[in-house]
Amino acid sequence: MADIVIDRVVKEFGSFRALQEVSLTVNDGEFVALLGPSGCGKTTLLRIIAGLETQTAGRVVIGGQDVSNLAPRKRGLAMVFQNYAVFPHMTVFENVAFGLRMQKATQADVKRKVERAAALLHIESYLDRYPAKLSGGQRQRVAVARALAVEPAVLLMDEPLSNLDALLRLEMRTELKAVLREAGTTTIYVTHDQTEAMGLADRIAVMYGGKIDQIGSPLEIYATPATRFVGGFIGSPPMNFIKVQCSQGTARIGDASLPCPLTAQSLELGLRGEDASLSPTGSGIPFDVRVVEPMGSHLLLTGSIDGQLARIVAPPTAQVNAGARVGLTVDPARVTWIDSGTGRAIARA
Amino acid sequence: MPARTSWIPYALIAPSVVFLAALFLVPLVQTIWLSFSAGEGLSLENYQRMAGDLNFALAVKNTFLLTLVVVPLQVVLALGMATMVTKLDKGRDLVLWVLTIPLGISDLAAGLAWLALLQNTGYLNSALYALGLIQGPTGWLSQETPVALFFAIVLAELWRATAIVLVILIAGLQLIPKEFAEAAEIFGAKPWTRFTRITLPLLKPSLQSALILRTVLAFEVFAVVYALGGRNFPVLAGEAYVWQNDNQNYGVAAAYAVLIMAISLAATAVYLRVLRTRPEQLP
Amino acid sequence: MTTSAAELSQTSTSRSMALPSARRLLLWTGLAVLIAWVLVPIYLVALGAFGGRLGVFRWPKSIWPTDLSFAAMSQFLAIEGVFNALVNSLIAAGLTVVFSIALGAPAGYALARYSFRGQNAYRLLVLLTRAFPLAILALPLTVSFIRLGLYDTPFGVSLIHTVLALPFAALVTQSLFMGIPREYEEAAWVFGCTRFQAFIKVILPLALPGLAATAIFAFVISWNEVFAASILTVRERTLTAYLLRILAESPLHYRFAGGFILIIPSVLFIFAVRRYLFAVWGIASK
Numbered sequence: 001m002a003d004i005v006i007d008r009v010v011k012e013f014g015s016f017r018a019l020q021e022v023s024l025t026v027n028d029g030e031f032v033a034l035l036g037p038s039g040c041g042k043t044t045l046l047r048i049i050a051g052l053e054t055q056t057a058g059r060v061v062i063g064g065q066d067v068s069n070l071a072p073r074k075r076g077l078a079m080v081f082q083n084y085a086v087f088p089h090m091t092v093f094e095n096v097a098f099g100l101r102m103q104k105a106t107q108a109d110v111k112r113k114v115e116r117a118a119a120l121l122h123i124e125s126y127l128d129r130y131p132a133k134l135s136g137g138q139r140q141r142v143a144v145a146r147a148l149a150v151e152p153a154v155l156l157m158d159e160p161l162s163n164l165d166a167l168l169r170l171e172m173r174t175e176l177k178a179v180l181r182e183a184g185t186t187t188i189y190v191t192h193d194q195t196e197a198m199g200l201a202d203r204i205a206v207m208y209g210g211k212i213d214q215i216g217s218p219l220e221i222y223a224t225p226a227t228r229f230v231g232g233f234i235g236s237p238p239m240n241f242i243k244v245q246c247s248q249g250t251a252r253i254g255d256a257s258l259p260c261p262l263t264a265q266s267l268e269l270g271l272r273g274e275d276a277s278l279s280p281t282g283s284g285i286p287f288d289v290r291v292v293e294p295m296g297s298h299l300l301l302t303g304s305i306d307g308q309l310a311r312i313v314a315p316p317t318a319q320v321n322a323g324a325r326v327g328l329t330v331d332p333a334r335v336t337w338i339d340s341g342t343g344r345a346i347a348r349a
Numbered sequence: 350m351p352a353r354t355s356w357i358p359y360a361l362i363a364p365s366v367v368f369l370a371a372l373f374l375v376p377l378v379q380t381i382w383l384s385f386s387a388g389e390g391l392s393l394e395n396y397q398r399m400a401g402d403l404n405f406a407l408a409v410k411n412t413f414l415l416t417l418v419v420v421p422l423q424v425v426l427a428l429g430m431a432t433m434v435t436k437l438d439k440g441r442d443l444v445l446w447v448l449t450i451p452l453g454i455s456d457l458a459a460g461l462a463w464l465a466l467l468q469n470t471g472y473l474n475s476a477l478y479a480l481g482l483i484q485g486p487t488g489w490l491s492q493e494t495p496v497a498l499f500f501a502i503v504l505a506e507l508w509r510a511t512a513i514v515l516v517i518l519i520a521g522l523q524l525i526p527k528e529f530a531e532a533a534e535i536f537g538a539k540p541w542t543r544f545t546r547i548t549l550p551l552l553k554p555s556l557q558s559a560l561i562l563r564t565v566l567a568f569e570v571f572a573v574v575y576a577l578g579g580r581n582f583p584v585l586a587g588e589a590y591v592w593q594n595d596n597q598n599y600g601v602a603a604a605y606a607v608l609i610m611a612i613s614l615a616a617t618a619v620y621l622r623v624l625r626t627r628p629e630q631l632p
Numbered sequence: 633m634t635t636s637a638a639e640l641s642q643t644s645t646s647r648s649m650a651l652p653s654a655r656r657l658l659l660w661t662g663l664a665v666l667i668a669w670v671l672v673p674i675y676l677v678a679l680g681a682f683g684g685r686l687g688v689f690r691w692p693k694s695i696w697p698t699d700l701s702f703a704a705m706s707q708f709l710a711i712e713g714v715f716n717a718l719v720n721s722l723i724a725a726g727l728t729v730v731f732s733i734a735l736g737a738p739a740g741y742a743l744a745r746y747s748f749r750g751q752n753a754y755r756l757l758v759l760l761t762r763a764f765p766l767a768i769l770a771l772p773l774t775v776s777f778i779r780l781g782l783y784d785t786p787f788g789v790s791l792i793h794t795v796l797a798l799p800f801a802a803l804v805t806q807s808l809f810m811g812i813p814r815e816y817e818e819a820a821w822v823f824g825c826t827r828f829q830a831f832i833k834v835i836l837p838l839a840l841p842g843l844a845a846t847a848i849f850a851f852v853i854s855w856n857e858v859f860a861a862s863i864l865t866v867r868e869r870t871l872t873a874y875l876l877r878i879l880a881e882s883p884l885h886y887r888f889a890g891g892f893i894l895i896i897p898s899v900l901f902i903f904a905v906r907r908y909l910f911a912v913w914g915i916a917s918k
Contacts, residue, residue, distance in 0.1 A: 052818050072821040079822045085815035089837045102824030150823065357827075361742035362754055365735040365798060372773070372795045373761055379772035433662055446906045447667050450674070453898025455856030457872050461891030462673035465680040468884065472676055508673060520910045561762065569765040572858040572876060576887075579880060586768065586859060593771055593863055606768040617763040 002063025002076070002153035002186055003028045004049065009058030011044050011210075018044045020210045021058070031180060031187045032215075033201035035194060037233065041210040042190045043158060049188060050156050051075050063153055073102070078152035082159045084143040086131045092118075092142050093127040099150035117149035120179055137168045144176065148183055155180070157189045161196060173199055194234050198222070206230045225336060228343040231270050237300065237311035241338060242269040244306075253306055254286035258330065261337050261346045270336030270345070273300075273313040276328040278320070284327035287312060292322050380610070383603035395600040399608070402601075408583040414499070415584065416567040419506045423563060424556065426507065427514035431522055432544070445519075452512040459509035460576025464490075467501050467577070492581045502582060505573045510566065514559045521555025522548070557624040564620070565613045585609050674895060680888030681705055708889035717874035718893070720786045721855060724870050727790035728797055728854035729847045735794070736801025737843065741831075743802070744809035745817075758799040766796050770860035777864060784866050792860045797850035804849075808842040809835070845908035848901050855897060 004026040011019040019041045026032045034042040047053040049060055051072035059068045067075045078099065086095050094101075096117055100110045118124045121141040131139055140160065147155055160176075161169045177200050180187055191197050197204045198218040205215040206229075214226035225231035231239035244251040246260040246267045253269075260267055276285070287310065289303040299314040305328075312328065314320060337346045387394035399405055434445060451459065466472050469486040477483045489497040525548065533543045549556075571586035580587070589605035592598050682700045709715055743751065770792050774783060782788035812835055820830035855872075862873040869877060875890040902909070 050818075050822055052821070071826070072818070073824045073826065077822065079819065081815045081819055083813060083815055085813065085819035087816060087819075087834055089834075098820075099823035102829075146823070156822075355746075355748065358742035358746035358748040359750075361738040365739040365802060366754065366757070368731075368735050368798065369757060369761070369795065372791055373764075373766070373769065376769040376772045377764070379776075380769060383772050429662075430666060433659060433666075436659055437663075442906065444663055444667065445909075446903060447670055449906070449909060450670055450899050450902050452909075453852045453856070453902040454895050455858060455872055455898070457858045457875055458677075458856075458891045458894035458898075459673075461875075461887055462677040462895070464884075465676040465888055465891075466673055508669065516909055523910065565763060565765055569767060569859070572872070575876060576879060586765070589768065589771065590859065590862065593774070599771065599774065602771050606765075606771050609765050609768055613765055614763055 003030075004154060004186060004188070005059075005061040006045070006049065007059040007061065009045065009048060009060065010056045011041070011048060011053065012056045018210055019048075019055075022207075022210070022212055024205055024212060024215065026186060026188060029184050029186055031189065031200060031202045033189045033191055033197035033204045034207055035191055035197040035204050035233075036207035037192060040207040042192075042207045045207070046156055046158055046188060046190045049154075050077060050079055075154075076152060077154040077156060078147035078150050079156040080143045080147050080158065080160045082162060084139045084160075084163075086134075086139045086142050086146070088131050091128050091130055092123060092134070095131065095142055096123075096127075096146045096149050098146060103150065113149050113151070114145075117145040120148060120182070121145040136164055137172065140164060140172060144179070148179070148185070152185060155183075155185045155187045157187065159191055160189075162191070162193070169196075176200065194236075198234075206233065208233070223334075224345070225270065226345050228268070228270070228338045228345075231336060231338070231345075235272060237273045237313070239336070240269075240271045240273065240305070240310040240312075242271065242305050242308050242310065243267075243340065244269050255283065256285045256327075256330075258332055258335070263339070263346055266340040267346075268338040268340050270338050271310070271330060272334070273311050274298075275334045276312050276330050278314055278318055279327040279329045282325075282327045284329040287326050287328050289320055289322055289324050289326060292320055377610075380603045380606045383600060384607045387600050395604040398598075398601050399604040402588070404583040404588055408585050408588045411499075411582055412568060412570065412585045415502065415506070415570060416564060418503055419510075420560065420563050420567055422503070422507060423511045423514050424559065426511050427518050427559070430511070430515050431518045434519065435522060449512045449516055451509045452516060454509060455572065456509060456570070457572040457576055459505050460573040463501060463505040463508065463573075464577055490578050490581070495582070498578045498582050501577050502574055505577060506567075506570065509573065510563060514563060517555050517559040517562070518552065521552050524555075525551045553624055553626050557620055557626075560620050560624070561617050564616045568609050568613050568616070585612075674899070677888050677891045677895065680885060681892035683885065683888075704885045705889050705892075708886045711886070713869070713874060714871075714890075717869050717871045720789075720865075720868050721871040723786040724789040724793060724861070725851045725854040727787060728793040729850045731790060731794040732797035732801040732850040733805075733843065733847055736798045736846075737805045739802040740805025740807075741809050743806040745814065758802055761795070761799045767792070767857060767859040769795070770863040774863060783864060784868050786868060786870065789861050789864050789870060790854065792864065793854040793857055794850075796857065797853045800853070801846050801850060804846045805839075805843065808839050808846070811842075812838050842908065845905040848905050852898060852901050856894070 004024075006022060006024040006026075008021045008023050009019055010017070010021055022041070022045060024032070024045075034045060036042045044053060048055045049062075051067070051070060051074075055068065059066055061067065062075060062077070086092075087098070090098070093114060096114045097110045100113055105113070114127070115124070118127055121144055123138065123141050123145055126134065126138065131142065134142065140163075143160070147157075161172055164172060173196060180200075189197070189200060201218060203215060204218055204221050205212045206221060207213065208227075208229045214221055214230045216224075216226075221230060222234055225234065225239065228241060232241070242253070244253055244258075244260070244267055246262070249259055249262055251258045251260040251267065251269065258269070260269075276287075285305060287301070287303055287305050289301050291302040293300040293302070294316065296316065298316055299318055299320065301312045301314055301320060302309075303312070304310060320326060338344070339346055384395050385391045385393070430448060434441060434448070437444060454462075464471070467489055468474075469488050473489075474483060474487055477487075478485065488494060490501055491498070529547050529551065530543050533547050538546065569586050570584055571590065574582050574584050574587060580591070585605055586609060589602045589609070592605060593602035679700075682702065682705060709718075739754070742748070743755070773788075773792060777783035777788050782791065816834050816838070817830050820834045821827070825833060858872040858876055861870040862876050865873050871890070871894060875887070875894070878890075879887065
């Protein structure tokens, strides 16, 4: 068990700056997800923590020890790789035992710990098989068991579920959460899949362009995005951003008006699709529906507000036709105001 | 890669660099230097002696002729073989194994194999005799029958070194996605058109490397010729060998070596230029 | 309309493996001719090798094996120098294997796993060797080899043969190592291995079959090489150099016996590496 402090870490590849002064603290036993689109630097950050890349500047401290210049094997961590990296020339047992053997654990110890990790991941029945005979999901389990068998202070996971099919991914996600909760290991989990991050993590660090845009609990990140990017990246459909004119604390859209902050020159209204409701009278913010997609649990309406693209979620039974103009009512407490100039959210009053 | 480990790749390539420098670059320079040095100082004496030799013109002519006949025939033959083999489903591995056996056979052994077939009392003559075409053992591999000797060498070279072209071309064919030919087929291209308009252009990189490899080796040709015809059919590498080993004249041998290298480099340059593929044209 | 329909059916059958029987027959006839073209000379040299002195000069010859004996072969092997030459060939080829793997595989690993300054220069050096008739470079080496005591030794021959095999080994092992995901190695590092341990425990076992194929190719390259071996030896000849030397004066059946011995390992080797043949050449010819 250990906490992790990432202190102003910079990584440059030639002239390209992959990470710009990233700082992050992960508490002991905490599960933090690094979430972001490809190329945002999340994998680079994870590899720097693992020691597989060397940072250009900054420090990595694990459990109070500065490990910035230590080789991976000396950092006391375990890792689950995107393609599992389960060694094809070793049996499942030897794969799970690999880290323990490197620690020169006694035979009895190896057997006991391998069996415990195997039981945790339900792979006891194929310990003597070779990985080539296993399905992707089973290999995934072996990779996790191998990582947990060494009882690491820190567990790093690099998109571990991205190579599984959708159904298996859902199943493994649930199981992973239960297993890791039980193990109580400090975990950093890289993913580009917001549902994975939301479902698994205690806290999510949303990364974009080599920086952490926001760090917070899944609910915080969803409800109060710190930047335009976070709002647009998280949630399905993504948050809508509507440019509005704000004069004397009131923004007018059609015949509706909303209270708005006075601080910025030009403002965008950040509105989640499910935070707007169809007004029975047709009053409120005018929304021109262009496409109606019944999704089963809800209707997805795509159209425009004041000539700007917007997606709104409506109850599955709502009577809306493409081409209609409807009115939307919005709870002012649930909207986010974005400063168009900086792209950052304006702090709520 | 971590910056702290940047010395590792250099340590890994260093032994081979040192080795190649000592046994490739140094002898390369030595050969050139040796060819220009005679007695004291630099001169063209070795080259003059080389050019003045009775066998020189013949060796140049023979080597070029052999290369110009053998290499194109090998490419055509290998293309035919490759096309046939790719049509197979069962037995493909076995057929390929047999067709690639000559790959591992030395030019000397190849020469000897064809000697068994073509010598005076060999199997060809026996067959011709059985058919009533000749009266008794007939020589094909002597100075009196230069044309027959030439064809014997061409046959042996085709037999021995087509396999390498075949392997390179099949390796290249495997890289061409089947969808291209299928797409052409859907738009109405017949097999021959598909071959000339789709397969051949996409195979250009493989053709290029096969041609370079084969041409360089063809200018070095020596043991096949020697096994079949002795010195009855002078070639450049054979002359270099004779000057070095029999005449103990290293200077003239080096001049031959430089000539062979110059021709090889020129041929390589031509292939690189003529058969160049722009990177954006690759699939 | 009708013609286009006919064309359509024709092309669609040619695409599928089910060729019409006439074309199928043609294909197999062609292949049978090609297979015979490859195998018949080998068969005939074998007949020559085991037919003895009488067999070689029999006229007219029968293509069937009659009165075969090992006499000619054992006589040939008993000739002074033949056995020695065989041993020298084996030593030279064995050393070539060791050197080309020992020097080439690390370079291949470096090319596969690192990007470093001078990488392209190194690649150029390796590719440059291909544009040169390498065996010819044995010519000037005679003098320096005499000075260094390497002349007329299998060791000296193996050095020049390594020049032939090394670029090949470097390129092939490069792609061999590229085919082994970097993640395996990284996983080994994370779970407690040093770089060296990770290579030995994880990479080497996975690369072994490919390395063996590379080694076999290096062996064949050396085993078959005639020119440099002939230039660099006098008494301690390799088999190819020995055969070349005695070509003019030795009787035909000895030549065929020698040719047969030269051919046999190649046939076996090509069989052993047939799975790798195309991968290896696909790579080496890039």
